[in-house]
Amino acid sequence: xxxxxxxxxxxxxxxxxxxxxxxxxxxxxxxxxxxxxxxxxxxxxxxxxxxxxxxxxxxxxxxxxxxxxxxxxxxxxxxxxxxxxxxxxxxxxxxxxxxxxxxxxxxxxxxxxxxxxxxxxxxxxxxxxxxxxxxxxxxxxxxxxxxxxxxxxxxxxxxxxxxxxxxxxxxxxxxxxxxxxxxxxxxxxxxxxxxxxxxxxxxxxxxxxxxxxxxxxxxxxxxxxxxxxxxxxxxxxxxxxxxxxxxxxxxxxxxxxxxxxxxxxxxxxxxxxxxxxxxxxxxxxxxxxxxxxxxxxxxxxxxxxxxxxxxxxxxxxxxxxxxxxxxxxxxxxxxxxxxxxxxxxxxxxxxxxxxxxxxxxxxxxxxxxxxxxxxxxxxxxxxxxxxxxxxxxxxxxxxxxxxxxxxxxxxxxxxxxxxxxxxxxxxxxxxxxxxxxxxxxxxxxxxxxxxxxxxxxxxxxxxxxxxxxxxxxxxxxxxxxxxxxxxxxxxxxxxxxxxxxxxxxxxxxxxxxxx
Numbered sequence: 001x002x003x004x005x006x007x008x009x010x011x012x013x014x015x016x017x018x019x020x021x022x023x024x025x026x027x028x029x030x031x032x033x034x035x036x037x038x039x040x041x042x043x044x045x046x047x048x049x050x051x052x053x054x055x056x057x058x059x060x061x062x063x064x065x066x067x068x069x070x071x072x073x074x075x076x077x078x079x080x081x082x083x084x085x086x087x088x089x090x091x092x093x094x095x096x097x098x099x100x101x102x103x104x105x106x107x108x109x110x111x112x113x114x115x116x117x118x119x120x121x122x123x124x125x126x127x128x129x130x131x132x133x134x135x136x137x138x139x140x141x142x143x144x145x146x147x148x149x150x151x152x153x154x155x156x157x158x159x160x161x162x163x164x165x166x167x168x169x170x171x172x173x174x175x176x177x178x179x180x181x182x183x184x185x186x187x188x189x190x191x192x193x194x195x196x197x198x199x200x201x202x203x204x205x206x207x208x209x210x211x212x213x214x215x216x217x218x219x220x221x222x223x224x225x226x227x228x229x230x231x232x233x234x235x236x237x238x239x240x241x242x243x244x245x246x247x248x249x250x251x252x253x254x255x256x257x258x259x260x261x262x263x264x265x266x267x268x269x270x271x272x273x274x275x276x277x278x279x280x281x282x283x284x285x286x287x288x289x290x291x292x293x294x295x296x297x298x299x300x301x302x303x304x305x306x307x308x309x310x311x312x313x314x315x316x317x318x319x320x321x322x323x324x325x326x327x328x329x330x331x332x333x334x335x336x337x338x339x340x341x342x343x344x345x346x347x348x349x350x351x352x353x354x355x356x357x358x359x360x361x362x363x364x365x366x367x368x369x370x371x372x373x374x375x376x377x378x379x380x381x382x383x384x385x386x387x388x389x390x391x392x393x394x395x396x397x398x399x400x401x402x403x404x405x406x407x408x409x410x411x412x413x414x415x416x417x418x419x420x421x422x423x424x425x426x427x428x429x430x431x432x433x434x435x436x437x438x439x440x441x442x443x444x445x446x447x448x449x450x451x452x453x454x455x456x457x458x459x460x461x462x463x464x465x466x467x468x469x470x471x472x473x474x475x476x477x478x479x480x481x482x483x484x485x486x487x488x489x490x491x492x493x494x495x496x497x498x499x500x501x502x503x504x505x506x507x508x509x510x511x512x513x514x515x
Contacts (some may be wrong), residue, residue: 025370028330051492069214069373070366072207076339077322078189081216083335085184085319086143089155092256092311093139097132100440105162109439110458115501116395122165134158146170147201149185156181167451168444172407173312176223180319183219186372187212193338206340211373213322218377220319221280226384226405228276234271234515235395235486236409239265240482244411268302275299283323295433296320308409391503395483396489396512398448412447412488416477420459420466431459433503442512447479449490449509456496473497 005297008411022374096102105111106125113120123131135158143153159178165171187211190196191205210373235241242265249258258264275295282292300313330336387400394400395410407510420429435444445451456473487510490496 006062035257036266055305060145066370069211069370070209071208072343073193074326074342075206075331076209076332076335077213077324077326078187078208078216079177079192079194079339080329080332080335081318081322082145082148082184083143083193085180085315086139087312088318089159089181091138092174092177092315093132093135093159096312097136100438101169102128102132103438104166104440106445108441109436110441110455111165112445112454114164114167115450115503117164118501120161120165128162129442131158131237135162138181142190144182145190148190148194148196152181152185154181154187156185167402167448168400168441170444172223172405173309173315175403176219176312177315179219180216180418183215187215192340193335206343208319209406211369213326215373215376216319216322219380220316220322222380222384223316223405224276224279224434227274227407230406230409231269231273231276233395233409235482236269236354238515239269241408241410244269244329244483245306252305255305258288272299278484279320280323286325289324293320294325303408313323319510337466392509393512393515397506397509412479412481414447414477414479414489416446416452416457416475416489418456419470419474419476420463421472422463422470423472423473424469429463446477449477449506450501452477452490453496453499453501453506456499460497471497481513487513 088495097422105122105128111122122128138151138155138158141147142155156178159174159181161177163174187209188202188205191202191497193206194202196202197204231237246259246265246268250256252259279292279296279299282288282295297319300317303309304313327342330339330342333420384404387404387406390397390399391478392399394406416433418433418507420431422426433445436446436455436458445455452475456475460471461471474492474494475490475496477489478486487511491508491510496508499506499508
């Protein structure tokens with residue numbers, strides 16, 4: 001897995017007898033490959049008082065594949081991403097505080113739980129504001145490099161816990177931000193260009209273990225690859241969803257006529273599919289890397305025009321840049337001048353240059369790190385695959401949709417009303433969810449069967465509190481998938497108040513429309 005993200009471990013270079021020959025050979029390789037070569041770093045000390053060698057390609061290659069995960073790479077890309085990514089995470093969280101995102105926690109009478117977390121309740125309104133403020137402060141500290149590891153852990157846990165308190169706020173990139181915070185907490189990204197170094201809390205270092213950079217690359221690869229696999233969907237390939245979105249965008253000034261061209265729906269649908277599946281391989285190959293990054297910029301800027309998506313397009317670009325060689329980040333003026341001096345390249349890469357003390361960890365610690373890496377990567381690969389356990393169309397049932405990187409795949413129109421009936425008296429009541437929910441909650445509830453079931457249970461409990469015994473709750477939920485005519489989403493004859501929560505397929509969801 002890590003070998004894939006690093007483009008494979010190359011064969012060891014031939015033994016070279018002098019630094020002059022090494023540099024001459026490097027220049028010849030540069031002209032042969034036609035790529036922007038990585039300059040040989042000037043000799044210097046790496047980190048706090050220790051010297052080690054980092055190969056000119058960033059030190060990602062080493063003896064065995066597993067030991068290569070612990071070899072030193074330049075710390076520059078980690079520092080770059082800590083600063084840029086941290087600033088974007090802070091901006092995103094500020095947006096959550098000042099937009100309707102927070103209303104799902106503080107404005108509605110009902111909260112929608114995850115099946116495995118029925119006990120997790122949102123804070124009272126004041127607590128939600130404090131929680132968001134803590135997340136903002138933690139992201140700011142990550143950006144500044146102050147108490148970096150603790151701040152990153154607080155941000156990651158704070159973001160994920162808030163996400164899990166309420167189903168209607170789920171957004172893929174918020175999930176990604178939470179995961180990224182936890183990953184940064186495990187890395188020494190605060191040991192250069194940080195307030196932690198300036199105040200002497202940690203020693204400065206010029207390198208970090210290779211697994212840090214590879215893990216961030218892997219995380220982005222999961223997002224793109226699963227996003228591409230999800231687009232192998234009959235409606236997506238038929239441009240149904242894209243055509244619905246374009247109905248609004250063609251009215252925009254200046255860009256509207258461009259999006260009205262007949263070929264645009266196919267360009268966006270098929271182009272998005274190809275982009276998601278090919279961007280990682282293209283970024284791994286040096287010859288296509290710059291062109292691929294230019295395409296990534298165009299892709300994400302198109303998403304900005306079409307969907308907005310907050311800070312995610314910029315965050316995705318910042319993360320995609322991590323596929324450039326580590327030494328490239330040292331050439332950034334705002335960053336390179338503040339980094340510790342780059343360590344010298346080893347005179348002979350075939351001589352198994354010794355690792356420094358900070359990487360030559362005890363075998364028990366290495367095994368623990370490898371176990372943690374394997375566990376995390378396995379979860380990231382397996383969790384999205386759970387949607388394959390559901391026989392019905394995920395875009396219709398929504399079972400297995402969340403945490404699977406199914407991004408901007410479908411759109412539904414429609415609405416839902418509920419009928420409450422007391423069998424003993426024969427009385428019936430009609431309820432609309434907007435009496436109990438915020439606009440944001442309702443817009444994310446009416447087309448999701450599990451949330452419809454949860455709201456039916458809420459109504460049953462509410463009527464029980466009013467003195468009505470054994471009430472039944474049925475839903476008339478109409479949904480039109482990707483521009484189709486609305487149809488029943490759930491069986492209107494089923495008493496949803498009697499249906500338990502389950503991870504299994506729900507029998508009361510109606511058959512999906514034909515693709």
